Structure formats: C-alpha cells, structure tokens
Amino acid sequence: MAADCEAWLNANPFEAEDLSDSFVSGDEDSAGLVLTNKNITEINGNWLTSSSNSIHEAxxxxxxxxxxxxxxxxDSGRGDSLSDNGDVVRGTSAVPTSPKSKLLDRKSRLGKGRGLPKKGGAGGKGVWGRSGEVYEQEEVDEKDPNYDEAQGNCVYETVVPPLEERDFEKTVTPIVQEYFEHGDTNEVSELLAELNLGPMRSEVPALAVSLALEAKSSHxxxxxxxxxxxxxxxxxxxxxxNSFxxxxxxxxxxxxxxxxxxxLVGQFIARAVSDQILSKSYIEGYKGRVDCEYARAALDRAAVLLKMSMGGLRIDTQWGTGGGQRSVVQLIKEMNLLLKEYILSGDSKEAERCLRDLEVPHFHHEFVYEAIVMVLESKGEKTFKMVLQLFKIFSLSSIITVDQMRRGFKRVYMDIAEIxxxxxxxxxxxxxFVDNSFSMGIIDVxxxxLCPCRGRKRFFSE
Structure with missing residues (x-):
C-alpha cells in the first residue's frame, strides 16, 4: 500500500504554492475542503478548472x-439573504405573528411586500371577486362540440299564457271587488296589464258593470x-x-x-258617452234595430239623460258620492233631513234605508247627537217618543253600534250647558230621555x- 502511494506522488508532484493553498484554515468546515492543482479544482464536491483568483472567490x-x-x-429566513452575484443582503427581521390573531387578514404575514391584500382582494375562500370588477358577456364558441347555430339567435323573455274564458271571472272578479274597497284605479290597471287578457279584453267592462249593478251607488x-x-x-x-x-x-x-x-245600464251608457268612452253616435246606431224591450228602455234612458245634460244636468254626479267623499256639512244636513222626514212619516224602514245609503258607519254618533238635540228643542211628546222608538230599532238591528251610541250621548252631555x-x-x-233610554235597554248604567243635572234653585225664604 505504501508503495502505491509513493508511486502516485512521484507521478503527480506538488509545488509549494499549491501545497499551501490546498489546506483549509482552521475555521472552515471539512465539508468545504479544497484540493487543487494548476488546472483542476474541487469545491464542495464540484471539479472546476480555473485560475488561483477564481479559486479564492469560490x-x-x-x-x-x-x-x-x-x-x-x-430566524427562519427572515434575516440575511444572498443576491445573485453572491453578495450578502441584510434584511430587516419581522416579528412573527400568530395566524389566529388575524383570521380574516388577507395581507402577507411575512413582513414583505407592500401590505396589500392577496391577489388584489380577489383571492381566497368565500371572496366575491375584486371590487369594481365587471364580468364581460361570455361569447359563444363556435368550435364547441355542443354549439348550436339556432342557440346564438335566441331571445329569452317571460311569456304569460293567454287567460282562458273559464278562468276569467275567477281572476278579474276579486280585482274589481277589491277596487270597490280601496278605489285606486292605477292598481287595477297594473294588475290587468300583468294578465294576458287576449280576446277576453272586452269582457272587463261588462264584468265590472254587472258587479256594480248589485252594489251601492258609490260603487x-x-x-x-x-x-x-x-x-x-x-x-x-x-x-x-263591444262590452256595452x-x-x-x-x-x-x-x-x-x-x-x-x-x-242603471242606461245611466252607465250616458256616463260613458259624457266621458268620451263611447262615441256620440253609439245610441243612434241602435235606432230601429232593437227588439228587446229591456235594451230599448236602457237606450231611451241614456238618450233622455244626454238631452238633460244639454240643459245643465251634470251626468258625472248622477250616481252621487260615497260617504267617505262627502263633506261633514253635507252629511249633517242629510241627517237632519232624514230625521225630519221620519218625524213626519213615521216610517222607520225608510229611515233605516236612508241611513245605510249614507255609508258613514263611523259618523253615526252625529245622527244620535242631532236626534237628541231635536228632542230637546221640540215641543210636545211626539218627537220624544218617536226618537226613542227609532233608537230602539237601530240598537237592536246594530245599525248604530254601542260605541257610536255612547259617543253621541256624551257629546250631548258636554254641550248641554250651551243648549x-x-x-x-x-x-x-x-x-x-236618558232614564227612558236606560229602561228600554238603549244605554247602560x-x-x-254620567248624565249631568242642574242643581235646584234655592228659594229666598230658605
């Protein structure tokens, strides 16, 4: 073995400068050992061919x-870093933060960057997208295997099927009856516009008039x-x-x-001609062509009303006005006329009908007040007894409610000093009058x- 080493050293002699550079200083690790000669260099297991200066830099x-x-x-990479040319770059170490403290924070926790949200706020779970982003309309790809030529020219819209004749009355009747309660024509127009009436369009006026024939004058x-x-x-x-x-x-x-x-139909026709819904020649077009006696009576009624309108009659007020649309002064006048007519005729049914036609159940306390005042101002017992009898009939039939009766009596109690x-x-x-009303069950105890009474005058001798 020693002979082999000696033979290898004789074949590869070392120079002094190479021998001095071939050993690593004491502070270097053995993993970084460098063995060099003039042309071959090993650095960390890599063989390089360079000069002495390049070896020193490596x-x-x-x-x-x-x-x-x-x-x-x-410090987990938060300290120094190495640039591309091998220079050490000093970085500021960021204080690590716990992810639990900022669960919804979209900013980088490494301390790097500009502090902006990730992906401009468009990334992450449950994110709707970048603020202000508008999605463009997706174009149809003609190369798509599912592409259909007819699909590109389609126009999608909501189609309402035409209203059938069997469903017409069930649909339109509640709309008209509800209109009698609120009186808003705009709402009826919107509801009818949503329906596809089709050929049933001309049936709407006929249905409304037929419902009004069985209703009140205000309707x-x-x-x-x-x-x-x-x-x-x-x-x-x-x-x-066509409807008429x-x-x-x-x-x-x-x-x-x-x-x-x-x-009533004749009055509707006259009002329609006056409001320019029907032409003025509508009635004349039926002359000599009507066989039904009821139709002739309706057309004659309309013709008479139109002639009277030329003399000053206002057809727009032929139906009168409802209770809610009348003034208080007019209502009080009609109630006084009602009471006077009842005192003269004694017909309680006619008085009941007239009071119902006023259509002001919330204002019946005024009727009670005017009736009691008429009793106080009358001379004789006729008015006294007739008003008591009328109150008894109205209280039994609930035309005048208990609350309205009580309010009318209390109003008299308050004004008795002036009366x-x-x-x-x-x-x-x-x-x-109060004692008799209590005995007849009109009022309670x-x-x-609460009836006021004036104290007795004291005589001079007392």
Missing part, C-alpha cells in the same frame, strides 16, 4: 453560504271612474263598445237579479250615571 462564496445556512436555521260611481281610466292604457274604444253591446244583449238575464238593470241657554228646560228633558 472559496469566499462557499464560506458565505455556510454562514447563511446557520442564520436561516435561527257604481267608482265603476264609471274605472272605465274612464282604463280606456286608453289598457282597453281601447272598440273594446268598450254585450250588456245590452244580457239585460234579460240581468233583470232577474236586478229589476232596475235597464235604467240650555236656548232651551231652558234642556236639563229636565235630557234627564227624562254607566252612561246613565
């Missing part, structure tokens, strides 16, 4: 890498206003004419439920005890 780079490895094991007035507002936006003039033609043909059936249907100025015996008459 040795320095290897030493710097070893120091970097030691530092990186301590008929609302129906006339509805027809005026629907003509144009929803219905055409030809639809209106149908009403004239169905009059024999309408008379069975509403005996006064011919006169007594004009009627000296007002306290005495009121006390008798509490309301009777």
């Amino acid at each position: 040795r320095l780079k290897a030493k710097a890498k070893r120091k970097l490895r030691k530092n990186s094991s301590r 008929r007035e609302l129906t006339s206003r509805l027809l005026t507002d629907l003509c144009g936006p929803v219905l055409s003039h030809s639809d209106m004419e 033609d149908k009403l004239l043909r169905e009059l024999p059936d309408l008379v069975l439920d509403t005996p006064g249907a011919p006169q 007594n100025i004009d009627v000296p015996r007002a306290y005495f008459i009121l006390e008798q 509490k309301l009777r005890d």
Whole structure:
C-alpha cells in the first residue's frame, strides 16, 4: 500500500504554492475542503478548472453560504439573504405573528411586500371577486362540440299564457271587488296589464258593470271612474263598445237579479258617452234595430239623460258620492233631513234605508247627537217618543253600534250647558230621555250615571 502511494506522488508532484493553498484554515468546515492543482479544482464536491483568483472567490462564496445556512436555521429566513452575484443582503427581521390573531387578514404575514391584500382582494375562500370588477358577456364558441347555430339567435323573455274564458271571472272578479274597497284605479290597471287578457279584453267592462249593478251607488260611481281610466292604457274604444253591446244583449238575464238593470245600464251608457268612452253616435246606431224591450228602455234612458245634460244636468254626479267623499256639512244636513222626514212619516224602514245609503258607519254618533238635540228643542211628546222608538230599532238591528251610541250621548252631555241657554228646560228633558233610554235597554248604567243635572234653585225664604 505504501508503495502505491509513493508511486502516485512521484507521478503527480506538488509545488509549494499549491501545497499551501490546498489546506483549509482552521475555521472552515471539512465539508468545504479544497484540493487543487494548476488546472483542476474541487469545491464542495464540484471539479472546476480555473485560475488561483477564481479559486479564492469560490472559496469566499462557499464560506458565505455556510454562514447563511446557520442564520436561516435561527430566524427562519427572515434575516440575511444572498443576491445573485453572491453578495450578502441584510434584511430587516419581522416579528412573527400568530395566524389566529388575524383570521380574516388577507395581507402577507411575512413582513414583505407592500401590505396589500392577496391577489388584489380577489383571492381566497368565500371572496366575491375584486371590487369594481365587471364580468364581460361570455361569447359563444363556435368550435364547441355542443354549439348550436339556432342557440346564438335566441331571445329569452317571460311569456304569460293567454287567460282562458273559464278562468276569467275567477281572476278579474276579486280585482274589481277589491277596487270597490280601496278605489285606486292605477292598481287595477297594473294588475290587468300583468294578465294576458287576449280576446277576453272586452269582457272587463261588462264584468265590472254587472258587479256594480248589485252594489251601492258609490260603487257604481267608482265603476264609471274605472272605465274612464282604463280606456286608453289598457282597453281601447272598440273594446268598450263591444262590452256595452254585450250588456245590452244580457239585460234579460240581468233583470232577474236586478229589476232596475235597464235604467242603471242606461245611466252607465250616458256616463260613458259624457266621458268620451263611447262615441256620440253609439245610441243612434241602435235606432230601429232593437227588439228587446229591456235594451230599448236602457237606450231611451241614456238618450233622455244626454238631452238633460244639454240643459245643465251634470251626468258625472248622477250616481252621487260615497260617504267617505262627502263633506261633514253635507252629511249633517242629510241627517237632519232624514230625521225630519221620519218625524213626519213615521216610517222607520225608510229611515233605516236612508241611513245605510249614507255609508258613514263611523259618523253615526252625529245622527244620535242631532236626534237628541231635536228632542230637546221640540215641543210636545211626539218627537220624544218617536226618537226613542227609532233608537230602539237601530240598537237592536246594530245599525248604530254601542260605541257610536255612547259617543253621541256624551257629546250631548258636554254641550248641554250651551243648549240650555236656548232651551231652558234642556236639563229636565235630557234627564227624562236618558232614564227612558236606560229602561228600554238603549244605554247602560254607566252612561246613565254620567248624565249631568242642574242643581235646584234655592228659594229666598230658605
């Protein structure tokens, strides 16, 4: 073995300078041992052919890498780094933070970067995307194996099927009946516009008029206003004419439920002509072509009303106005006329009908007040007894509720002092009227005890 080593040394002699450079200093690791000759160099297991200066530079780079490895094991890469040319770059070490403290923080926790959210705020789970980002319309790929030529020209829209005749009344009747409650024609127009009426468009006015024939006068007035507002936006003039033609043909059936249907339909026709829904020649077009007596009666009624309108009659007020649309002064006047007519005729059923036609159940306390004041101002017992009898009938039939009756009596109690100025015996008459009302069951004990009474005058001798 020794002979072999000696033979190899004789074949590869070392020079002094090579021998001095071939050993690593004491502070270097054995892994970085460098064995060199003039042309061949080994650095960390890599064989290189370079000059002595390049060998020295390679040795320095290897030493710097070893120091970097030691530092990186301590501060996890937050310290120094090595640049591309081998220079050591000093970096600021960031204080590590716990990810639990900022669960929703989208910023980098390494202390590097500009502190902006990841991917501009468009990355991560549960993120809708970058703020302000607008997605463009996806173009159809003609090379797609599922591509269909007809698909590119399709227009998608909501299609409402036409309303069938069997479903017409079930759909439109609740709309009209609800309109009688709120009186908003715009809402009815919107609801009808959402329906695909189709050929049933001309049936809407006929259905509304037939429902109004069985309703009150205020509902008929609302129906006339509805027809005026629907003509144009929803219905055409030809639809209106076809609808009234149908009403004239169905009059024999309408008379069975509403005996006064011919006169009422005639008033609707006259109002429609006045509101320019129907043409002025509509009535003249039926002359000599009507065989039904009910249709002739309706057309004659419409013609008479139109002639009277030329003389100053206002057709737009022929139905009257509902209770909620009348002024308080007008309501009080009509209640006084109602009471006076009842005192003269004694017909309680007619008084009940007139009070119902006013359509003001919330204002019946005024009727009670005016009736009691009429009793206090009257002379004789006729008015006293008749008003008591009328109150008894209205309380039993619940036309005047207990609350409205109580409010009317309390209003008289509050104003009795002023009434007594004009009627000296007002306290005495009121006390008798309250006692009789309690005995007949019109009022209760509490309301009777609230009745005011004037103290007796003391004589001079006392």
